[in-house]
Amino acid sequence: MFPDIPLSHVVIVSTLMFFIGVYGFMTRKNLFAILMSTELILNAVALNFVAFNYYLYPDKMQGLFFALFIIGIAAAEAAVAIAIIVAIYKNFRSVNVEDISQMKQ
Amino acid sequence: MDYSLSVWIILLPFLAFLITGLAGGRMKAIVSGIIGTASMAIAFVLSIMTAWSYFFASTQGAEGFAAISPINMVWLRFGDTLHIDLGVMLDPISVMMLVVITTVSLMVHIYSIGYMQGESGFARFFACLSLFSFSMLGLVVATNLFQMYMFWELVGLSSYLLIGFYYDRPSAVAASKKAFIVTRFADLGFLLGILLLSFTTGTFDFQTITNPAGPLITQPSSAMFMGASLTTIAVTLIFMGGAGKSAMFPLHIWLPDAMEGPTPVSALIHAATMVVAGVYLVARLFPVYALAAPSALQIVAWVGGFSSLFAAVIACTQTDIKRVLAYSTMSQIGYMMLALGVSGYGGENGLGYMASMFHLFTHAMFKALLFLGAGSVIHAVHSNEMKDMGGLRKFLPITHLTFLIACLAISGIPPFAGFFSKDEILVAAFQHNMPLFVIEYIVAGLTAFYMFRLYYRIFWSDSEHSHDNAHHTPHESPLVMTLPLMFLAVASATVGFLPFHELVTSDHKGFEAVMHWDLASASVLIGVVGIVAATVMYRRSSTLPDRIAEGMKALYTAAYRKFYIDEIYVFVTKRIIFNGISAPVAWFDRHIVDGTMNGIAWLTNAVSYRIRNLQSGQLQWYAFVLVISVIALGVSAFCMIR
Numbered sequence: 209m210f211p212d213i214p215l216s217h218v219v220i221v222s223t224l225m226f227f228i229g230v231y232g233f234m235t236r237k238n239l240f241a242i243l244m245s246t247e248l249i250l251n252a253v254a255l256n257f258v259a260f261n262y263y264l265y266p267d268k269m270q271g272l273f274f275a276l277f278i279i280g281i282a283a284a285e286a287a288v289a290i291a292i293i294v295a296i297y298k299n300f301r302s303v304n305v306e307d308i309s310q311m312k313q
Numbered sequence: 314m315d316y317s318l319s320v321w322i323i324l325l326p327f328l329a330f331l332i333t334g335l336a337g338g339r340m341k342a343i344v345s346g347i348i349g350t351a352s353m354a355i356a357f358v359l360s361i362m363t364a365w366s367y368f369f370a371s372t373q374g375a376e377g378f379a380a381i382s383p384i385n386m387v388w389l390r391f392g393d394t395l396h397i398d399l400g401v402m403l404d405p406i407s408v409m410m411l412v413v414i415t416t417v418s419l420m421v422h423i424y425s426i427g428y429m430q431g432e433s434g435f436a437r438f439f440a441c442l443s444l445f446s447f448s449m450l451g452l453v454v455a456t457n458l459f460q461m462y463m464f465w466e467l468v469g470l471s472s473y474l475l476i477g478f479y480y481d482r483p484s485a486v487a488a489s490k491k492a493f494i495v496t497r498f499a500d501l502g503f504l505l506g507i508l509l510l511s512f513t514t515g516t517f518d519f520q521t522i523t524n525p526a527g528p529l530i531t532q533p534s535s536a537m538f539m540g541a542s543l544t545t546i547a548v549t550l551i552f553m554g555g556a557g558k559s560a561m562f563p564l565h566i567w568l569p570d571a572m573e574g575p576t577p578v579s580a581l582i583h584a585a586t587m588v589v590a591g592v593y594l595v596a597r598l599f600p601v602y603a604l605a606a607p608s609a610l611q612i613v614a615w616v617g618g619f620s621s622l623f624a625a626v627i628a629c630t631q632t633d634i635k636r637v638l639a640y641s642t643m644s645q646i647g648y649m650m651l652a653l654g655v656s657g658y659g660g661e662n663g664l665g666y667m668a669s670m671f672h673l674f675t676h677a678m679f680k681a682l683l684f685l686g687a688g689s690v691i692h693a694v695h696s697n698e699m700k701d702m703g704g705l706r707k708f709l710p711i712t713h714l715t716f717l718i719a720c721l722a723i724s725g726i727p728p729f730a731g732f733f734s735k736d737e738i739l740v741a742a743f744q745h746n747m748p749l750f751v752i753e754y755i756v757a758g759l760t761a762f763y764m765f766r767l768y769y770r771i772f773w774s775d776s777e778h779s780h781d782n783a784h785h786t787p788h789e790s791p792l793v794m795t796l797p798l799m800f801l802a803v804a805s806a807t808v809g810f811l812p813f814h815e816l817v818t819s820d821h822k823g824f825e826a827v828m829h830w831d832l833a834s835a836s837v838l839i840g841v842v843g844i845v846a847a848t849v850m851y852r853r854s855s856t857l858p859d860r861i862a863e864g865m866k867a868l869y870t871a872a873y874r875k876f877y878i879d880e881i882y883v884f885v886t887k888r889i890i891f892n893g894i895s896a897p898v899a900w901f902d903r904h905i906v907d908g909t910m911n912g913i914a915w916l917t918n919a920v921s922y923r924i925r926n927l928q929s930g931q932l933q934w935y936a937f938v939l940v941i942s943v944i945a946l947g948v949s950a951f952c953m954i955r
Binding site for chain 1: 932933940
C-alpha cells in the first residue's frame with residue numbers, strides 16, 4: 209500500500225506513542241488525562257499489530273483481528289472508566305488522583 | 314440380690330446434682346433441698362440393702378468375701394492391655410464405705426435443710442453436696458486406680474466449692490484455695506505413683522494389682538532407684554496423695570482452715586468421708602503395701618503416729634470449737650493410718666487393718682455427730698469461739714446429750730463405739746510396734762482431755778462474758794437438725810458391737826477376735842484420767858487452766874500457734890521457693906523468653922516503618938516502579954545475551 213514507508217518508521221511511531229502514553233499515565237494528575245494516556249498505549253500496541261501483520265505476513269489476518277479486538281475493548285474500557293470517574297467526581301468533587309487517597313491508611 | 318441396683322447409689326446423687334445445679338435457681342429453695350435429700354435417702358436404703366445382702370445374706374466361699382463387679386465398662390481404650398475402665402466394685406471395704414458415706418451424707422442433708430435455712434445459695438449448697446456425695450461414692454467403688462484418681466480429684470473439687478461456699482468472705486476464699494492447692498500438690502505424688510505402679514504391672518485394675526498371688530507381689534520388680542524398689546517408691550508416692558487428702562503431717566495445713574465452710578460440710582467432708590479417703594486408698598492397695606513394700610508401710614505407720622500426737626497436742630490449746638474438732642479429726646485419722654501401718658496381711662496378723670477400717674466406721678459416726686452438734690451450738694450462739702459459750706446445757710438439752718455421747722465415744726469409754734475400735738488399734742500397735750503403742754496410748758489420754766475440755770467449755774463453765782454475741786437467748790435447734798443428731802448418737806453408741814473381724818479383714822476372711830482385757834482396761838483408764846483432768850480444769854470457770862498454761866508457756870504458745878507450721882510453709886514458699894526458684898524463672902521469662910519475642914516484634918515493626926512508603930497507594934507510583942523495573946530487567950537481559 210505504502211511501499212516507500214519502511215516498517216521501522218511505523219515501529220518508531222508506535223514506540224513514541226507508547227512511551228508518551230506511559231509518561232502521561234505516570235505524570236498527569238487528572239483522571240481523564242490518565243485515561244487518555246492508556247488509550248494512547250493501547251493504540252500504540254494496535255498499530256504495532258497492524259504494521260507487523262501487513263509487512264511480515266501479508267497473506268494472514270490475525271494482526272488485524274487483534275487490532276479490531278483492541279479497539280473494541282478500548283471502547284468498552286473507556287465507557288466503564290468514564291462511568292467510574294463520574295462516580296468518583298460525585299463523591300469527591302474532584303478528578304485529581306491525589307485527592308482520592310481514601311484507601312491508603 | 315442383684316447387685317446391678319448398686320449403680321444407682323452412685324448415679325442418684327449425680328442426677329440430683331444435675332437437677333439442683335442446673336435448675337436450682339428457678340425452683341423454690343426448699344425443693345432443691347428435698348430433691349438432694351430424697352436422692353440421698355434412696356441411695357442410703359440401697360446401700361443398706363447392698364451391705365445386708367453382701368455381708369449377711371450371701372454365702373461366702375473358702376476365699377471369704379469375693380469382690381463383685383456388677384458393672385465394668387471400658388471407657389478409654391489405648392491399646393490391648395492399656396485401657397481405663399469405669400465400673401463398680403463391691404468388696405468388704407467398699408460396701409462398708411458405701412454405708413458410711415450414705416449414712417453420714419443423708420444425715421448431713423437432713424440437717425442442712427434446717428441449718429442452711431434462709432441462706433442465699435441454698436440450691437447451690439445442695440448441688441455441691443450432691444456432687445460431693447456422687448464423687449465420694451464413685452471413689453470408693455472404683456474398679457481401678459485411674460477411676461479412683463478421677464473421683465479423687467472430683468471430691469477435691471467439691472471440697473473446694475463447699476469450703477468457699479461463703480465466697481464473699483476473703484478468709485473462706487483463701488481457705489478453699491489453700492485446701493485445693495495443698496491437696497493438688499499431694500495428688501501430684503498420687504499420679505506419679507499410679508503411673509509408676511501401672512508401669513510395673515501394666516494395668517490399672519485393683520483386683521490384678523492387689524491379688525496376693527499376682528505377679529506384682531510374688532515376683533517383685535528388680536528395678537531399684539535410690540536404694541528402694543520401684544514398687545516401694547510407687548506406693549510411697551501414692552501414700553503422699555493419701556496423706557494430702559487425709560491431712561497427715563506435714564500436708565495437714567489445709568484442714569483447720571477448711572473449717573471456714575458451712576458446718577454440715579465440715580461434718581460430711583472434713584470429718585467423716587473425704588478425709589478418710591487417704592486411709593481408704595492405703596487399705597485398697599493394702600496387699601501391695603504389706604507384702605511387696607513393707608518399708609512404705611513403716612512410713613505410713615510413723616506418719617500416722619506422729620500426726621495423731623501432733624494434732625492432739627494442738628487440739629488441747631485451740632479455742633475455736635471447729636478447729637478443735639478439725640485437729641481431733643486429724644489425730645483420729647492418724648490413728649487409722651497407724652493401724653494400717655502396723656498391720657500384717659491375713660488372719661490375725663491383719664488385726665490392724667481390721668481395726669483401722671473399724672475405727673474409720675465408728676469415727677465417721679461420732680465425728681459427724683460432733684460436728685453437727687457443734688453446728689447446732691454455733692447456730693444457737695452465732696460464734697465459733699469458746700469464750701462466747703458456756704452453760705449451754707440448759708438451753709440445748711438434745712445437743713448437749715448427743716454431744717456427750719459423741720465425746721464419750723471418741724474418748725474410748727465403753728460401751729460406746731470408739732472404745733471397741735480404738736482398743737483394737739491399741740492391741741495391734743502393742744503387738745507389732747511398741748514405740749507407736751506408747752504414742753497412741755498418750756494420744757488416747759489427750760483425746761479424752763481435749764474432747765472434754767471442749768464439752769465443758771461449751772456446755773458447763775459459765776462465765777460472765779458468755780452469750781455476748783448472741784442476738785437472743787440460745788435456743789435448741791429445730792427437729793430437722795436434732796433428728797440427725799439423735800440418729801448419729803444412737804449409731805455412735807451401738808455400731809461398736811458390729812462383728813467387724815468377721816466382715817472387713819485384710820484377706821476378706823473372718824478371724825476370731827480375742828478381747829485383751831488388760832489393754833482394754835488400760836485404755837479406759839487413760840481415757841478416764843483425761844476426762845477427770847478436763848473436769849477438774851474446766852467444769853467451772855477458774856484460773857487453773859491459765860496457771861497451767863503459764864507453767865509450760867513455751868509448749869502452750871507453740872501448740873496454740875500450731876507449732877508454726879503455717880509460718881514455716883509461708884517461709885519456705887515465700888522466701889526459699891519464691892526467691893530461689895520463682896524469681897529467677899520469672900526473670901528468665903521476662904527477659905529472655907519475652908525479650909526474644911519482643912525483639913522479633915520490634916524488628917518487624919522497624920523494618921515495616923522503613924519500607925511502608927512502598928505501599929503509597931498511588932497508582933501512578935506503582936506504574937512508575939513497574940515500568941522502571943521492566944526497563945531494568947530488559948536492559949540486564951539484553952546485556953546478558955550480549
